[in-house]
Structures are given as structure tokens and as C-alpha cells.
Amino acid sequence: MLYDVPGPRGRRRILVGSIVAALVIGALAAVALVRLAHHGQLDAARWKFVTEPSILRYLMFGLLNTLKVAAVAGGLALAVGALMAVGRLAPSVLVRAGATSYVQFCRSLPVLPLILFIGLGFPELGVRLPAFWFLVVGLALYNSAVFAEIFRAGVVSLPRGQREAAYALGLTYWGTMRLVLLPQAVRRVLPATLSQFVVLLKDSSLGFVISYPELLRRGQITGEFTHSILQVYVVVAVIYIIVNATLSYLVHRLERRQKRAPTVRPAAGASPLSTPTGRAAVRAGGKELTGR
Secondary structure (H helix, E strand, O other), rough: OOOOOHHHHHHHHHHHHHHHHHHHHHHHHHHHHHHHHHHHOOOHHHHHHHHOOHHHHHHHHHHHHHHHHHHHHHHHHHHHHHHHHHHHHOOOOOHHHHHHHHHHHHOOOHHHHHHHHHHHHHHHHHOOOHHHHHHHHHHHHHHHHHHHHHHHHHHHOOOOHHHHHHHHOOOHHHHHHHHHHHHHHHHHOHHHHHHHHOOOHHHHHHHHHHHOHHHHHHHHHHHHHHOOHHHHHHHHHHHHHHHHHHHHHHHHHHHHHHHOOOOOOOOOOOOOHHOOOHHHHHHHHHHHOOOO
């Protein structure tokens, strides 16, 4: 616990504060609606575009482009991030220095200037690629550094005995990471990993600076075409909320499923060979020792 459990008086204060905050937020929302109605922003004519299938189809293709960028960039970032996390913990000084330099450099760069540099600077250097790949590279570079720190924290949080037991079975550093430590670390940091993926999905909206037709860019074009910029942005925001809420729900279901999953533990005094994991580790250690 980060703080003491509130008593009866504390719970009453929290309840009163919550009610007051809800009333204040409701009053502000009512004032905003009144002001919007006064300026004609709630007129039915300004929301007519949501009933036109062609416009909705146009926005849905923008959402599809957003999801494609997030999926490809997320996959690349996860792979590179795991590799950099392993490199940051490697026994070789050169490997650690290289991985640390990459992580610190990419993590210190803001995402927007990074995408602008890649999307506008690379063509000047003769690198001609679709805007999709420029956006993917920019997002993957930044998020791979963040994923590297998440994975590294997961590996460091594991008991030291896990690594020592793997070394005792004959596994090398890389074999220990691949077979023993990383699988456990990924399971521990899965909520943080998926939360960062949600951030990556929202950052894909920065593709409008290089004219990539993602959801926000198509929303901007739709708003200018229908003269309903505010209304289109509200629809785009609702779409983002639905997508991110769906991802958050899946994360919650996955966490609950992991908590319900039974953990198989060997009996007291049993040999590691009595478990499938122990036998697999021994086989892998034997292959690495024999070079086959």
C-alpha cells in the first residue's frame, strides 16, 4: 500500500469530493453545450456527414491505415526493444555500450521531430520510400527504446536464482535470456507493454505532418470538405476512444486470464528434470555445450 486505508471520515470526504467534482464537471459540460448551441455548432446540418456512407467509409479507411502503421511499427519496436534490452544486460562492455547508446539516443528524441526528420530529410538524401514506411520507422525507433527499458526492468526484477540455475544447467548468457529470463520478463511487463502500444497507436496520428492518410489526416480533410471541422474532430476522437478502450479491455481480460492460469511447481526435493521446462532447458544446455 502506498497510503493508509481511509477510515469512515476519510471515505465520507472522498465521497463528498467525488460528488462535488462530478457536479463541477457536469456544469462545465452544460456551459460548453450551451455555448456551442449558441454558435450553431449543434445544428443538424453540421452533423449530417455522419449519415453519409461515403464519408464514413473514407474515415474507416483512415482508421485502417492507422491500425496498419501501429501493427507494423509495434512489431518492429518489440523485436528491436527486446534485442536492445538483452544487449544492455550483456556481459560484453562493447555490446552494453552500443545498446545503451541506442536506447538513450532514441528515447531522448521527441517523436514529432523524429518523424519530420525521417519523412522530409531522408528523401533529400536519396532515400525514396512511401510515407507509410517513413512513419513506421519513426515510431519504431522511439518506441523500441521505450520497450527496451520495459523489458530490461522485467528481467532485472526476476530472482537472481533463475539466472544461476540456468548457468548451472550449462546454458550460456544468450541461451539463458532466450529460454529462461525473457519469457518470464515478458509475462511480468505485459500490462506496461500493451499500455505503451496504446501510446504508439495514438502517436500514429502524427503521420499528418508527412501527409500520410491516417485517421486524423482524413478527418482534417473531411472537416474542410463538409465545413464541420469541430464535428469531424469529435467523431475522430470518439473512434480513438473506442479503439483504445477495446485494447484496454483486452489487456484487462488477458491479465485476469494469466492470474487464473495454474502454475505447475515441482514437488519438494524433486529434480528439475521432472518438469517440462527443466527438461527443455537441460536439452538446450546440452546442445550449446556440444555445439550441435
